[in-house]
Amino acid sequence: MICSGILTKGCRKKLKPRQVFLFNDILVYGSIIINKKKYNRQHIIPLENVKLDNLDDEDSDNLRFGWQIKTPTKSFAVYAATATEKVEWMAHINKCVDELIKAGNRPAEEHAAVWKPDKTSNICMHCKKTQFTVINRRHHCRSCGDVVCGQCSKSKFLIPNQSAKPVRVCDGCYDKLGKMRTSFKEKNNTDIQSDGKAMNKIENMNESSDSEDDDSPQNLSKRQTEDDMCRSLEDLTIDEKPTFYGSITKPEDKRLSA
Ligand SMILES: [Zn+2]
Ligand SMILES: [Zn+2]
Secondary structure, eight states, X not given: OOEEEEEEEEOSSSEEEEEEXXXXXXXXXXXXXXXXXXXXXXXXXXXXXXXXXXXXXXXXXTBOSEEEEEOSSOEEEEEOSSHHHHHHHHHHHHHHHHHHHHTTOOOOSOOOOBOOXXXXXXXXXXXXXXXXXXXXXXXXXXXXXXXXXXXXXXXXXXXXXXXXXXXXXXXXXHHHHHHHHHHHHHHHTSOOOOOHHHHXXXXXXXXXXHHSOTTSOOSOOOSSOHHHHHHHHHTOOOOSSOEEOSOTTOSOOTTOOO
16 A cells, blocks of 8 residues: 545535545545544545646635546545645655556546536536526536536437446537547548437436436446455554655655566
C-alpha cells in the first residue's frame, strides 16, 4: 500500500468523507461507518485509467485543496484537509499511474464527466429558464456533467464506458456526440453497430434513471472481489491523517511487480 487516509468526496448532493487506500495499481475508496473502524461499499479503480485534474480553491464554498479523479466509468472531485496533503496525494497517485503506463498499461482515452453538484444551479444550465422544483427535477448530462432540465435532456446516447444502455445526455451533447459518431463512421467507412436503440428519443423518461445514488457501484473492473478487499482491509487501522508509506522523492521505487 502506498498511502491511506480520509478524503472528502464531492457527491451529487453534498460532500461525504471517504476512506481511501492507494495501492500500486488500484485506488480503493469506501464510506466510513461505525467510529471510523469499519467501512463498506468499497470501490476499486484501476489506476492506469485514472487522470487527475487540479481544482482551484473556492473560498466561498469552503471547497479547498481539491482535485478531480477521472476514470472512464465515473469521475468525481475529492478534497484533502490541507494543501500539503493534497500535493502528497496527487503526487503519489500520479506516480503510480505513470509507472503503470511505463510498464506497458494503456491509459484510458476518454474519461467520464464529473457531475456538477445539484446546488451549482437552481435553473437549467442549458435553457437558463427552467427553475428546478420538486416536479421539475434536476438531471445530469452524462457527457458534460451539467445540471439540466428534463426538456433539455430528452435523449439518451450510448456511452459504452459508462453503461451498456444509452444514458441521459443534454441536447447539446446529443448533437455533438451524434456528429462525432457520423464523422467517425465516414472516416472508417464501417458501420459501427446500428444502434437505433441508442439514438431513440425517449418518450417515457424513466425518472428512476437519474435518482441512483452516485456512489452506486458501476461496472468497475475488479481485480479483487470487493469481499476480499474488505476482508484484507479490515485489519487496517484508520487515522484521520493520511499515511504516506513511500516517499515520492525516492528516485527509483521497485514496488511494481509487473
Ligand atoms: Zn433546460
Ligand atoms: Zn451535456
